Amino acid sequence: MSRLGKITRRTLLVGAVAIAGGAAFGIYQIRRPVTNPLRPEEGATLNPYVIIDQSGISIIAPRAEMGQGVHTTLAALVAEELDADWDEIRVLHGPPAAAYYNAALAHGALPVPEYAMRDWQRSVTEGLGAVTRLLGLQVTGGSTSTVDAYERMRHAGAGAREALKAVAADRLGVAVDRLRTDKGRVIAPDGTEIDYRDLAEAAAARPVPKVALRPPAEWKLLGRSLPRTDMRAKATGAAQFSTDIVLAGMKFATVRICPHLGGSMERFDPAPALAVPGVEHVLDLGDGVAVVARNTWAAIQGAEAVQIDWTPSPLPATTEAMFDQIARAFDEKPNSRMRNKGRPDDVAAGVEAEYRVPFLAHATMEPMGATAWLKDGHLTLWVGNQAPREHEKAAAEAAGVAREDVTLHTVFLGGGFGRRVETDVTRQAARIAALLPGTPIRLTWSREEDMRHDFYRPAAIARMRGAVADGRAVLLDAQIAAPSVTRAAIGRLTGRNIGGPDKGHVEGAFDQPYAIPNYRVVGHLADLDVPIGFWRAVGNSFNGFFHESFIDELAHAAGRDPLAFRLDHVAPENPVAAGVLEAVRDLSGWGDPVPEGVGRGVAMTWSFGTPTAVVIEIAREGRTIRIARAFMACDPGQVLDHAIVRAQMESGLIYGLSAAVMGEITFSGGRADQGNFPDYDALRMHTAPRIEVAILQDNPHMGGVGEPGTPPAMPALANALFDLTGERIRSLPLSHHAEFLV
Amino acid sequence: MTISLTVNGTQFRTDAPPETPLLWVLRDELGLSGTKYGCGVAACGACTVHVDGQAVRSCQVALADVWGDVTTIEGLAQGERLAPLQEAWIRHQVAQCGFCQSGQIMQAADLLAANPAPSDDDIDAAMAGNLCRCGSYSAIRAAIHDAARAMNGGRAG
Numbered sequence: 001m002s003r004l005g006k007i008t009r010r011t012l013l014v015g016a017v018a019i020a021g022g023a024a025f026g027i028y029q030i031r032r033p034v035t036n037p038l039r040p041e042e043g044a045t046l047n048p049y050v051i052i053d054q055s056g057i058s059i060i061a062p063r064a065e066m067g068q069g070v071h072t073t074l075a076a077l078v079a080e081e082l083d084a085d086w087d088e089i090r091v092l093h094g095p096p097a098a099a100y101y102n103a104a105l106a107h108g109a110l111p112v113p114e115y116a117m118r119d120w121q122r123s124v125t126e127g128l129g130a131v132t133r134l135l136g137l138q139v140t141g142g143s144t145s146t147v148d149a150y151e152r153m154r155h156a157g158a159g160a161r162e163a164l165k166a167v168a169a170d171r172l173g174v175a176v177d178r179l180r181t182d183k184g185r186v187i188a189p190d191g192t193e194i195d196y197r198d199l200a201e202a203a204a205a206r207p208v209p210k211v212a213l214r215p216p217a218e219w220k221l222l223g224r225s226l227p228r229t230d231m232r233a234k235a236t237g238a239a240q241f242s243t244d245i246v247l248a249g250m251k252f253a254t255v256r257i258c259p260h261l262g263g264s265m266e267r268f269d270p271a272p273a274l275a276v277p278g279v280e281h282v283l284d285l286g287d288g289v290a291v292v293a294r295n296t297w298a299a300i301q302g303a304e305a306v307q308i309d310w311t312p313s314p315l316p317a318t319t320e321a322m323f324d325q326i327a328r329a330f331d332e333k334p335n336s337r338m339r340n341k342g343r344p345d346d347v348a349a350g351v352e353a354e355y356r357v358p359f360l361a362h363a364t365m366e367p368m369g370a371t372a373w374l375k376d377g378h379l380t381l382w383v384g385n386q387a388p389r390e391h392e393k394a395a396a397e398a399a400g401v402a403r404e405d406v407t408l409h410t411v412f413l414g415g416g417f418g419r420r421v422e423t424d425v426t427r428q429a430a431r432i433a434a435l436l437p438g439t440p441i442r443l444t445w446s447r448e449e450d451m452r453h454d455f456y457r458p459a460a461i462a463r464m465r466g467a468v469a470d471g472r473a474v475l476l477d478a479q480i481a482a483p484s485v486t487r488a489a490i491g492r493l494t495g496r497n498i499g500g501p502d503k504g505h506v507e508g509a510f511d512q513p514y515a516i517p518n519y520r521v522v523g524h525l526a527d528l529d530v531p532i533g534f535w536r537a538v539g540n541s542f543n544g545f546f547h548e549s550f551i552d553e554l555a556h557a558a559g560r561d562p563l564a565f566r567l568d569h570v571a572p573e574n575p576v577a578a579g580v581l582e583a584v585r586d587l588s589g590w591g592d593p594v595p596e597g598v599g600r601g602v603a604m605t606w607s608f609g610t611p612t613a614v615v616i617e618i619a620r621e622g623r624t625i626r627i628a629r630a631f632m633a634c635d636p637g638q639v640l641d642h643a644i645v646r647a648q649m650e651s652g653l654i655y656g657l658s659a660a661v662m663g664e665i666t667f668s669g670g671r672a673d674q675g676n677f678p679d680y681d682a683l684r685m686h687t688a689p690r691i692e693v694a695i696l697q698d699n700p701h702m703g704g705v706g707e708p709g710t711p712p713a714m715p716a717l718a719n720a721l722f723d724l725t726g727e728r729i730r731s732l733p734l735s736h737h738a739e740f741l742v
Numbered sequence: 743m744t745i746s747l748t749v750n751g752t753q754f755r756t757d758a759p760p761e762t763p764l765l766w767v768l769r770d771e772l773g774l775s776g777t778k779y780g781c782g783v784a785a786c787g788a789c790t791v792h793v794d795g796q797a798v799r800s801c802q803v804a805l806a807d808v809w810g811d812v813t814t815i816e817g818l819a820q821g822e823r824l825a826p827l828q829e830a831w832i833r834h835q836v837a838q839c840g841f842c843q844s845g846q847i848m849q850a851a852d853l854l855a856a857n858p859a860p861s862d863d864d865i866d867a868a869m870a871g872n873l874c875r876c877g878s879y880s881a882i883r884a885a886i887h888d889a890a891r892a893m894n895g896g897r898a899g
Binding site: 647 | 758759762763765766767769770771773775776777778779780781782783785786788814815816818819824828831832835836837838839840841842843844847865866867869870871872873874875876877878879880881882883
C-alpha cells in the first residue's frame with residue numbers, strides 16, 4: 001500500500017503551504033497559496049513536495065514516471081537544496097491536486113516560434129502558466145516536467161531546509177546563519193548534529209523563509225548523472241505498474257469494446273463466456289462488455305467468447321477514403337498561417353511535392369490497465385497516468401461517487417508517450433468496480449484491445465512548394481492537412497471547445513529556424529473523427545518529416561550538400577540551432593567519403609525548446625538495408641542529468657525510427673487492421689542503430705528532452721535512403737518502399 | 743484437479759485450469775507480478791521466465807505443460823544479493839519505463855548461461871525477441887557485456 005495511502009484531497013495544511021517560488025501574477029485567485037494536498041499519518045509535510053517522518057525523507061514528484069527519469073531529476077531538484085542524502089530518499093507520485101499544476105504547459109501558448117521568442121514574450125507565457133494553474137492541469141507531457149519544476153522544486157527544498165534550520169537554531173541557541181546542513185542533518189559549529197526527522201514537526205509549524213537558490217557552481221547533485229531512484233525496483237521486478245497491485249479477494253477483468261470506432265453494441269449474449277472455466281461475470285459497458293474472472297486469461301477467453309452484434313462505424317470505410325477526407329481540408333479555409341513571410345505567391349515553384357504519413361499507435365510496452373476497488377462507498381484506484389486529476393474525475397463519474405470519495409494512486413507507467421493522459425481505462429475500471437462493490441478489480445487490456453482502441457497519432461498530408469536560386473532556398477511554402485490533435489485531446493482533457501489557430505497542428509513546420517525570404521506555413525484542419533491524441537512529439541512528428549524531407553529536396557535541387565545547405569540558412573537565424581548542426585557534422589564525420597553501399601541523411605528539428613540534429617547512416621546488407629549508425633546533437637540548455645538526457649535522446653530516436661520504418665495503422669470499416677506486435681512492430685536489439693549523442697548547453701533557455709529526439713529521426717532516415725538509392729520517398733512507413741532488416 | 747509447480751524454490755499448488763498459460767498463473771494465481779504481459783503471442787518477450795533453466799515465453803506455456811522448476815525475476819537474486827545481471831543493469835542505468843526489463847534480464851541470463859562471453863552478434867541474436875519501446879537497447883547491450891565480465895572474474899567477455 002502506498003505511503004500516501006491516507007492522504008486525501010480534502011486535507012489541509014500542516015504549516016507552510018505556499019508553493020515557494022510560485023510566480024506572482026497579479027490575479028487574486030492565482031496569488032492565493034495552493035492547498036497542500038499532503039497529510040501524512042505521522043511526520044510532517046513542509047510543502048507539497050517534502051514529507052519528513054521517522055522513516056526519513058520522501059520527495060513528492062508531481063509528474064508521472066513513465067521512463068523519462070523524471071522522478072530522479074525532480075527529486076534531485078529538492079534534494080539539492082534540502083541537503084538530503086541521495087541514497088536515503090524515497091520518491092513518491094503526488095496525489096491528484098491543483099498544487100501540482102504544470103505551468104510550463106503554457107510556455108508554448110504564444111503563436112510564435114519558441115526559438116525566436118523575445119524576453120517579454122517569455123514573461124507573457126510565465127503569466128499564461130497561471131492559466132494552467134487555474135485549470136489545475138497536473139499533466140505530464142510536452143517535455144515540460146523539468147522546465148516546470150526547475151525553480152519551484154528547488155525553492156521547496158530550500159524553504160524546507162531553512163525551516164528545519166530555524167528550529168535547530170532555537171533548540172541549540174545558535175544563530176541560524178552559523179548552522180550548516182548535510183545528508184539530512186543540521187550541524188552546529190561545535191559538531192552537534194540534529195537529524196531532520198527530529199526537527200520536522202516543529203518546522204512544519206513555521207512560515208517557510210524564502211531564500212535565494214544556490215548557484216549551479218555549488219551544486220552537488222544537479223549536473224551529475226545520478227543513480228535513478230527507480231532502477232533497483234525495475235531490475236528486480238518489484239516496480240509496481242497498474243496491474244501489479246495484489247489485493248485480497250481480487251478478481252481479474254478485461255474488456256471487449258466495439259472495434260468499429262464510433263460504433264457501439266446492439267446486443268450481446270454472455271452465455272458462451274459464462275461457460276468458460278473461471279469466468280464469473282459479463283458486464284454491460286454500453287459500447288462493449290467487461291468480463292470478470294478468476295484470472296486474466298479466463299477473462300480474455302471469456303471476452304472472445306461473448307456473442308456480440310456491433311453497430312457499424314460512421315468513419316470512412318477505408319484508409320484511402322480517410323486520406324481523401326484529409327485532402328479535402330486543403331479546399332477549405334485555412335485554420336492558421338503561423339509563418340507568412342515574403343511573397344510566396346509571387347515566386348514560381350521549382351520543386352513541388354506531396355507528402356503523407358499514416359496513423360500511428362502508441363504501443364506502450366504495458367497495455368492499458370488499472371486496478372480499482374469500491375469499498376464502503378469509497379473508490380480507490382491504482383493507475384499509471386499522465387493526468388491524475390482528470391483520471392480522478394473520470395473515475396468518480398464512472399463509479400457514481402463524489403470526487404471526495406475517490407483516492408487515486410499514480411503508479412509507474414509502462415510507457416506513456418501521451419496515451420495515458422486519456423482516461424478511458426480508468427473509467428472502465430471504476431465502472432466495473434462500482435458494479436461489483438467490495439471486490440477489488442484488476443483490469444488488463446489485451447494487446448489487441450490496446451492497439452484497436454488507441455487515440456492515434458493522426459495521418460497527415462503536406463503539399464510543399466519550393467524554389468532555389470544561387471544555392472539558396474528562396475521559397476518554402478507548406479500546406480498541412482490533418483485532423484486536429486489539439487482540439488480532440490485538449491478538448492477531452494479540459495471539457496472545452498478549443499478554437500482559434502491551432503499551433504500544435506503546424507508545430508515542427510512553422511517554427512523552424514531557417515532564414516528563407518519567402519516562407520509560409522498554412523494549416524488546414526481535416527474533419528475526420530478517428531480518435532486521435534497526443535503522441536511522442538505529436539505535430540512535430542509529422543511536420544518534422546515534411547519540413548526536413550523537403551529542405552533536403554531543396555538542397556539537392558540547389559546542388560548543395562544537405563548539411564551545409566541547412567547551416568547556411570540556419571546560422572543567420574539562430575546560433576543555437578546552428579550549433580547542433582555543426583556538432584552533428586563533427587560527431588558523424590559528415591562529408592568524409594563513405595563506402596559503396598552506405599548512405600547518410602541529416603535532419604534537424606527544433607521542438608519543445610530543444611534543437612536536435614540527427615545523422616543516420618544506413619548500409620546495404622545483401623538484399624536488405626540496415627540502419628547502422630545514428631549521430632545526434634541536441635541543445636536543451638542547462639543539463640541536470642546527462643545520462644538521462646542521453647537516454648531520452650536515444651529513446652526518442654528509436655521511437656521515431658520505428659515509426660518511420662514500419663509504423664502504420666490502417667482501418668477497414670473503422671476497425672484498425674493491426675492488432676499486435678507482429679502487425680505493428682518496432683526496432684529491436686538487432687535492428688536498432690549504434691547511437692552517439694552530443695549534448696550541448698549553449699541554449700540560454702532550458703528545453704525538454706523526452707520528445708525532441710523523435711521528429712528529426714524520421715526525415716534523417718528518409719534522407720539517408722535518398723542518398724543510398726536516389727529515390728525520394730515521400731510517404732511513411734519506408735518499409736513500403738525499401739527492404740529494411742527486420 | 744490441482745497442479746503443483748515449483749517457482750523460485752517454493753512449491754505451489756493451484757486449481758487453475760491446466761490450459762492456463764504459466765504467465766497468468768504466476769501473475770494472477772500466485773501474485774508474482776514481476777513477470778509482465780505485453781502481447782500474449784510470444785512477440786515481445788516481456789513474459790520471459792526460466793523453466794528448468796531455459797528462457798521461455800510464459801504466455802505460451804500451458805500450466806499442465808510446465809516441465810521443470812520455474813524461475814522468475816523475483817527469484818534471480820540470492821536474497822538481498824542481486825544477480826550479476828541485475829547489478830550490471832543498475833550500474834548501466836538500463837531501465838526507462840522498466841516494463842520490459844524483467845523479460846530482458848531473464849533472456850540475458852539464459853544467454854550468459856549458455857555463452858559466458860557473448861559477442862555483439864550473439865547478443866543481437868539472443869535478444870531479438872525482446873522488444874523495448876523505450877529503446878534502451880544500447881544500455882542493455884552494455885550491461886550484458888559488463889555482467890559477462892563480472893561473472894568471468896573480470897576477464898573480457
